Amino acid sequence: IYINVQVVPQEVPRAPPRFVALVGSPALWQLTSPDRFDTYSVGVLLLQLSVPQLRSGKQLDNLKSQLRACGEDLKTWREEYGDAYDLSLLDRKGGQAWDLATQLVRPRNQLQRGRLSARQAMGHRYFWPEL
Helix, strand or coil: CCCCCCCCCCCCCCCCCHHHHHHHHHHHHHHHCHHHHHHHHHHHHHHHHHCHHHCCHHHHHHHHHHHHHCCCCHHHHHHHHHHHCCCHHHHHHHHHHHHHHHHHCCCCCCCCCCCCCHHHHHCCHHHCCCC
């Protein structure tokens, strides 16, 4: 599985002096919401694990291009390109994995929100125990 990892969004400025960093880091965390950057990557990883055609680097690059063309909206991507992929694992058990993926792989809004945080993702029904 090929993963291209970036630790923080590109728009985050360089680290300030240590004291300023200690005082300002909580505000920077709230402003940039890096956990939502990470959850996007987890959503792409979920897609790779669930969709056999996305397990090569070339196919992952193709997915990224297709997602850009769809405004990073996974539901639109499925309408446009989904017929070329085996999405059956995502659709099992009432589509829980698909639902989780669509909430992770989506654009962030101007407040850096719009997709699930790590905490919210862990509370998703996909992770609930079966009764």
